Amino acid sequence: MNANLKKDLQTLKQAHKKIAVTTELERNKVLEALQYKLIERKAEIFSANRRDIEKAEIELLSKQLIKRLYFNEGKLKSVIDGIKQIILLPDPKGRILEARELDEGLILKRESCSIGVIGMIFESRPDALIQIAALCLKSANCIVLKGGSEAAETNRKLAEIIRDVSDELNFAAVGSRWIYLLETREQVKKMLELDEYIDLLIPRGSNEFVKYIMNNTTIPVLGHADGICHSYIHFDADIKKAIKVIVDSKCQYPAVCNALETLLVHRNIADRLLPELLTALESEGVEVRGDEKCRVIIPCVPAVELDWKTEYLDLILSIKIVESIDAAISHIHTYGSGHTDSILTESITTAEYFMNTVDSADVLWNCSTRFADGFRYGLGAEVGISTLKIHARGPVGLEGLMSYKWKIYGNGHIVADYSGEGCRQFTHKNLT
Amino acid sequence: MNANLKKDLQTLKQAHKKIAVTTELERNKVLEALQYKLIERKAEIFSANRRDIEKAEIELLSKQLIKRLYFNEGKLKSVIDGIKQIILLPDPKGRILEARELDEGLILKRESCSIGVIGMIFESRPDALIQIAALCLKSANCIVLKGGSEAAETNRKLAEIIRDVSDELNFAAVGSRWIYLLETREQVKKMLELDEYIDLLIPRGSNEFVKYIMNNTTIPVLGHADGICHSYIHFDADIKKAIKVIVDSKCQYPAVCNALETLLVHRNIADRLLPELLTALESEGVEVRGDEKCRVIIPCVPAVELDWKTEYLDLILSIKIVESIDAAISHIHTYGSGHTDSILTESITTAEYFMNTVDSADVLWNCSTRFADGFRYGLGAEVGISTLKIHARGPVGLEGLMSYKWKIYGNGHIVADYSGEGCRQFTHKNLT
Numbered sequence: 001m002n003a004n005l006k007k008d009l010q011t012l013k014q015a016h017k018k019i020a021v022t023t024e025l026e027r028n029k030v031l032e033a034l035q036y037k038l039i040e041r042k043a044e045i046f047s048a049n050r051r052d053i054e055k056a057e058i059e060l061l062s063k064q065l066i067k068r069l070y071f072n073e074g075k076l077k078s079v080i081d082g083i084k085q086i087i088l089l090p091d092p093k094g095r096i097l098e099a100r101e102l103d104e105g106l107i108l109k110r111e112s113c114s115i116g117v118i119g120m121i122f123e124s125r126p127d128a129l130i131q132i133a134a135l136c137l138k139s140a141n142c143i144v145l146k147g148g149s150e151a152a153e154t155n156r157k158l159a160e161i162i163r164d165v166s167d168e169l170n171f172a173a174v175g176s177r178w179i180y181l182l183e184t185r186e187q188v189k190k191m192l193e194l195d196e197y198i199d200l201l202i203p204r205g206s207n208e209f210v211k212y213i214m215n216n217t218t219i220p221v222l223g224h225a226d227g228i229c230h231s232y233i234h235f236d237a238d239i240k241k242a243i244k245v246i247v248d249s250k251c252q253y254p255a256v257c258n259a260l261e262t263l264l265v266h267r268n269i270a271d272r273l274l275p276e277l278l279t280a281l282e283s284e285g286v287e288v289r290g291d292e293k294c295r296v297i298i299p300c301v302p303a304v305e306l307d308w309k310t311e312y313l314d315l316i317l318s319i320k321i322v323e324s325i326d327a328a329i330s331h332i333h334t335y336g337s338g339h340t341d342s343i344l345t346e347s348i349t350t351a352e353y354f355m356n357t358v359d360s361a362d363v364l365w366n367c368s369t370r371f372a373d374g375f376r377y378g379l380g381a382e383v384g385i386s387t388l389k390i391h392a393r394g395p396v397g398l399e400g401l402m403s404y405k406w407k408i409y410g411n412g413h414i415v416a417d418y419s420g421e422g423c424r425q426f427t428h429k430n431l432t
Numbered sequence: 433m434n435a436n437l438k439k440d441l442q443t444l445k446q447a448h449k450k451i452a453v454t455t456e457l458e459r460n461k462v463l464e465a466l467q468y469k470l471i472e473r474k475a476e477i478f479s480a481n482r483r484d485i486e487k488a489e490i491e492l493l494s495k496q497l498i499k500r501l502y503f504n505e506g507k508l509k510s511v512i513d514g515i516k517q518i519i520l521l522p523d524p525k526g527r528i529l530e531a532r533e534l535d536e537g538l539i540l541k542r543e544s545c546s547i548g549v550i551g552m553i554f555e556s557r558p559d560a561l562i563q564i565a566a567l568c569l570k571s572a573n574c575i576v577l578k579g580g581s582e583a584a585e586t587n588r589k590l591a592e593i594i595r596d597v598s599d600e601l602n603f604a605a606v607g608s609r610w611i612y613l614l615e616t617r618e619q620v621k622k623m624l625e626l627d628e629y630i631d632l633l634i635p636r637g638s639n640e641f642v643k644y645i646m647n648n649t650t651i652p653v654l655g656h657a658d659g660i661c662h663s664y665i666h667f668d669a670d671i672k673k674a675i676k677v678i679v680d681s682k683c684q685y686p687a688v689c690n691a692l693e694t695l696l697v698h699r700n701i702a703d704r705l706l707p708e709l710l711t712a713l714e715s716e717g718v719e720v721r722g723d724e725k726c727r728v729i730i731p732c733v734p735a736v737e738l739d740w741k742t743e744y745l746d747l748i749l750s751i752k753i754v755e756s757i758d759a760a761i762s763h764i765h766t767y768g769s770g771h772t773d774s775i776l777t778e779s780i781t782t783a784e785y786f787m788n789t790v791d792s793a794d795v796l797w798n799c800s801t802r803f804a805d806g807f808r809y810g811l812g813a814e815v816g817i818s819t820l821k822i823h824a825r826g827p828v829g830l831e832g833l834m835s836y837k838w839k840i841y842g843n844g845h846i847v848a849d850y851s852g853e854g855c856r857q858f859t860h861k862n863l864t
Contacts, residue, residue, distance in 0.1 A: 017765060021788045100810055106799060108809055115821045116791070122788055199821050220652060220822050223787050241844035248846035260484060327508050334447060348841075355839050359548070367842025376850070378532055378860035389547045390561070390652050390823040391834040403821040406809070408789050409780075410799025413675035414680035416810070428810035 005190050008180060008216075009197035011115065012142045015174040019140050020175035022071070022172045024091035027137055031087050033165045034134070035080050040163055040259045041127040041383040042076055048157040056150055060319035064240050068125050071154050079130045079171045084152050086134045089380050092398045099431035101354060103424065107431070114140035115403045116199035119191055121146045121213065126154040133162055133179055135381055139401040143189060144198065146182040152241045155181065160170040165358050192217035200401075202384050205312065224387040226337035227257030229369045232328040232354065234345035241366065242273065243280050248368040249342070251284045255313050257385060258362075258372040262308060263319045267293065270321050286315045308335040325350065329357050336360060338387045340372040361387055361394035437622050440612060441549065441629035444574045447606040448548050451572050454604045456523035459569055460808045463519050465597045466566070467512050471594055473507055480589040481558070482773065485712050488582055500557050503586050511562045514595035518566045521812050522785045524830045525572050531863035535856065539841045539863070546572035547835045551623055553578045555637040558586040565594055565611055567813055571833040576623060578614040578628065587613065617839050624649035632833075634816050639743065654832060656793075656819040658769035659689030660743050661801045664760040664786065666777035667700035673798065674705065674776040675712050680800040681774070683716045689744050689817060690772045690794075690804040694740060696760040699725065718747045725753035740767040757782065768792060769818045772804040793819055793826035 038045070056066050073181055083168035089185040118141050128149055136143040147155040163176035171178070184187055188256045189215040191198060201221045203213045211226045229347065233242050249260035265273060270293070278298045281288055289303040300319070307318040308331070322328045325343075332341050342364035355363040362372035372395065374382025379397030385390050392400040417424045467713035470477070481503040488498050509805055530542035551574050552564045557757035561579055568575040579587040594858040601609070612771035623630060624645065633653045635645040642657045663681055665674050681692035697705060702725070710730045713720055722737040732751070739750040740763070754760045757775075764773050775786040787795040804827065806814025811829030818824050849856045 015764075017761075017789060017791060020791065021785075102803070102808065102810065106803075113788075184457070218647060218650065220820075233531075238844070239463040244846055246842055246850050251852070252847045329449075333446075342520060351841075353453075355837075356545075357449060359449060359452065360837065362838045362840070364840040365842060367840055367845040368847045369841055370847035371534070371538075371842075372843070376534065376847070376858065376859065378534065388652075390654075391837055394838045395725070403825055405787075405792065406794045406804070406826045408784075408794070408799055408803055410797060410803075412670070412676055413799040413803070414676055415684045415800045415802035416680050419684070424812065426808065 001070075005182075005187055006197070007076050007196055009144065009191070010143065011177055012117050012180055013197045015172075015177040015419060016114070016142045016218075017144060018172040019178050020114055022140055023094070026082050026172065027140060028087050030137060030166055030169055030171050031134055033169060034162060035083050037161055037165050038076060038080060041072075045071060045076070045154065045161070046155040047156050049151075051153045052126075052151050055153075065150065069151055069154075070326050070363050071126050082131050082408065086131075086381060089138060089398060092402050093140070096432065097404055101431055102408070103195075103413065103418075104427070105411045106413045108409045109409070110387050111403050112399075112402045112404050115401060117142045117144060117197055118401060119144045119146075119198045119201040119219070121188060121201070121203040121205070121209075121256050123148040123209070126151040126158060128204070130162075133159075134170075135383055135398065136401065137178070139398050140179075142178040143399055144180045144182060146191075148189050155291050156183070181327075183231040184364055192219065195219045203288050204384060206397055210306050215226050220388075220391065220412045222384055222388060222392060223256065224337070227339045227385075228261050228309070228335060228337045229258060229340045229342075230262045230264055230332050230336055231260055231342045231344060231369065232264040232322075232325065232332070233266060233269060234274060234325060234343060234347070234350055234352070235266040235345040236346045237269060237273075238346055239269070239273050239276065242282050243277050245342075245344060245366065246277060247280050247284060249370060250281065250286055250317050251315065252368065252370050252374060254315050256370075258369050259313070260317065260333075260337070260369050261310065261312055263317055264322050264331055265294070265319060265366065266296050266325070267321050267323060268326070270294070270297055274319075279318060284315070286317050288317055288319060290319045293323060294319045311337075320420075325354060329354065332360070333357055338389075339385070340364065340369045342367065342369050361385070437614075437619055438626060438629070441576065441623070441626055443609055444549050444576065444612055445629045447609040448546070448574045450604040451574060451610050452548075454572055456501060456525070458604065459572060460519050461567055462569060462598055462601055462603050463515050465601060466562075466594060467515050469597050470508060470512060470562075470591055474505075475591050477503060477508070477530065477586065477593070481583075481587040483585045484558075484583050487585075493582060497582065501582055501586075503558050504688070506776050507559050511559050513849055514568050516561050518563075518570050518813060521570060521830060524570070524834050528864065529836055533861040533863055534840070534858050535845065536592055536859070537843045538751075538845045539838045541841070542836050543832075543839055544834045544836050547674040547833060549574045549576060549629055550833060551578075551630045551633040551651070552575045553620060553633070553635040553637070553641075555641070558583040558590060560636070561587055561590050562594075565591075567815055567830065568833065569610070571830050573833055574610040574612075576612045576614060578620050578623075584615065584702065588615070621648075624651065627651045636816060652820075652823065654767070654818050654824060654828065655679070656689065656771055656817050658743050659691075659771040659817075660693050660741070660767060660769045661690060661774075662694045662696055662760075662764050662768055662770045663692055663774045663776060663801065664696040664754070664757065664764070665698060665701060665705060666757060666775060666779070666782055667698040668778045668782070669701060669705075669776040670699070673702055673709065675709050677774075677776060677798065677800050679712050679716060681802060682713065682718055682749050684800065684802050686747050688802075689743075690801050692749065692801050693742065693743070693744055694752065694763075694767070696752050696754050696763055699753050699755060702726070702729055706751075713749060716747070718749050720749055720751060722751045723753060726751045739759075743769075757786060763779070764790055764792070770821075771817070772796065772801045774799065774801050780817045789844060793817070 185354035599607040783797040806827035
């Protein structure tokens with residue numbers, strides 16, 4: 001099977017050469033046809049999904065997991081709405097990012113183009129498969145997918161429908177050869193070695209899972225492992241504003257990567273802030289864990305070293321009293337994950353110092369960490385969140401699936417004319 | 433020593449937090465002081481360089497290698513001119529790449545910032561050390577350097593001078609702790625494992641060397657291994673123009689990565705083109721190796737399979753007759769390295785088809801492959817050439833050393849207000 005996988009991915013890589021030159025119209029046509037086909041064949045999807053659910057119930061998977069597994073009328077509608085939105089996004093391919101006259105009649109352009117073959121590995125929710133495939137199609141990339149094994153039947157059916165639509169339209173003269181579904185962990189393991197055929201990996205899932213991928217491949221990985229987010233409350237913060245923002249950061253949706261995990265409080269505001277904050281947090285059911293200095297002011301569970309390193313993803317908040325903004329920043333650099341960190345202060349100078357110094361993808365002033373998200377940023381679509389510092393950082397839109405190439409348009413120009421004494425000079429006139 | 437290396441790189445990583453918030457003025461001050469210090473201490477540099485040269489002569493290194501090893505008055509002048517140019521470049525840090533109003537009083541900005549710690553590994557020429565360090569300093573990055581062992585004494589002296597200048601100015605309150613010189617291969621090997629402390633690797637050197645780095649680390653690598661560049665001559669090409677461009681592509685500087693290695697000729701122009709082209713190439717001392725069809729038209733050495741895979745870096749050109757533009761593109765995708773490929777045709781439609789389909793960093797029409805270069809592109813400075821498709825592709829300027837962060841400026845905004853029925857809507861008004 002592994003020999004086949006290599007050959008199959010080679011086919012995808014070759015198909016990308018054709019996909020890369022498709023027009024927006026051709027790609028949108030497949031997306032449009034997919035909308036109708038999903039409705040037409042919904043009975044097949046629901047029945048495949050029922051088999052997954054039944055298996056999950058027999059295997060006594062958690063209720064929460066089973067809930068995420070459902071693919072019903074509601075999910076179908078939201079999946080189709082998602083495709084509609086992706087169709088409406090502007091074509092990310094063929095955008096002129098830079099243009100420069102090098103000399104008379106010698107023009108340089110930097111133009112966006114697709115990357116190639118994207119490896120997407122995600123867990124449980126089968127509706128993610130459609131969204132991910134649609135984003136790759138829109139951006140003229142090929143895709144290798146691996147979904148959660150709990151959703152194997154649903155994923156197989158959804159991939160089959162995408163493939164059928166692509167074949168029926170003979171998309172880019174390669175039909176369905178732009179999408180490939182992996183079904184086993186062995187295949188994923190093998191894929192991590194095939195850096196010749198996979199250009200970028202985007203894993204979504206648990207910390208351990210993403211870390212495993214990152215540590216076991218030379219293929220570039222776009223993603224984030226931890227999301228240990230901090231807020232720091234400076235001594236001059238507006239207490240009412242701070243409490244409102246902290247409660248939102250922690251409670252609005254605690255199970256996600258941009259939820260607040262650790263609060264750092266300047267000692268000169270702790271006395272006034274903490275009792276009122278505790279009341280607000282407790283009314284939302286939050287368990288507070290404080291360091292020694294914190295526990296002098298409010299009653300709470302003692303925080304231990306492990307707390308600073310933990311992404312609770314739950315209604316738990318650790319609190320530490322700090323002596324200065326630099327102590328707060330140092331704590332963030334020691335325990336943070338470079339994801340999202342915020343400051344509450346009434347001084348823009350203090351805010352800028354914090355935002356410039358903290359080495360995280362998203363740095364926020366006087367607002368909830370929960371804003372760090374592609375939809376809220378207005379990116380149109382979110383491909384993932386990255387804590388990488390190269391290629392794409394923070395919430396990543398369709399641009400994260402794009403590369404660029406340099407094109408030069410000449411008319412017999414040669415380099416020899418531009419070297420040596422008294423040679424021609426470049427004009428380097430920007431055209432954008 | 434390896435335990436020390438880890439600790440030392442940790443120090444660099446910490447120092448980057450200070451470097452990251454330096455002003456352009458602070459960074460330029462170090463560069464200015466460095467110019468003077470290099471002149472002041474040139475006797476020390478020349479004497480260290482003489483020791484390297486003497487050792488190289490005793491070890492019977494090639495004349496060409498020894499020539500590149502020299503650091504004399506001429507090299508000093510060009511190094512200082514280089515620093516001057518880098519000082520004049522606009523600050524790459526703190527540029528607003530995107531700005532958007534999310535809602536009233538809630539502003540999102542995407543701002544350029546430095547990446548962190550860059551690992552640069554280069555061979556022989558000691559003047560490269562200064563240029564590389566100056567580029568990293570300008571862009572507010574820390575740097576770990578490893579130069580060629582032949583230049584060990586010169587490199588050590590140059591790094592010492594950079595460190596002394598940084599310490600004397602107490603740069604960013606970290607002094608010289610932003611630059612670190614590796615001296616052994618064991619250290620390089622160890623560095624490849626320290627992905628926690630190195631954010632990006634930029635190796636410069638032989639194919640095997642760059643490939644070794646790429647295959648032995650999970651740190652992102654910016655660079656290129658091969659540069660097997662092609663030109664394709666379509667049947668409608670202007671023969672005079674084509675010959676001029678091909679001779680330049682091959683001969684203007686054959687030892688570099690953007691020099692032409694394989695020429696693909698459409699069969700319907702071969703008869704008219706090849707005899708005249710052969711004369712032009714032979715008068716430049718080029719050895720031509722042709723496939724069977726080519727040898728029917730002109731006398732030349734037979735080209736074998738290995739020729740299509742070889743980066744000659746020498747006055748040798750392989751020629752293949754193709755049946756169509758698609759056959760040419762297919763050859764390029766089979767044997768090319770995604771570096772630089774050109775087409776000669778009088779039709780812009782044909783040119784665009786070629787440039788859109790060929791999956792290379794640089795695709796050129798009717799001009800020499802030798803134009804694919806950061807200086808000629810007007811990038812200000814060239815950090816390297818990349819055949820990666822993520823982060824940076826083709827000639828890479830200072831931007832290749834930059835990342836970005838998202839900043840949000842709010843005033844007590846919370847996400848709860850933007851969710852649920854009748855909630856507040858984002859305005860998503862672009863401000864750039």
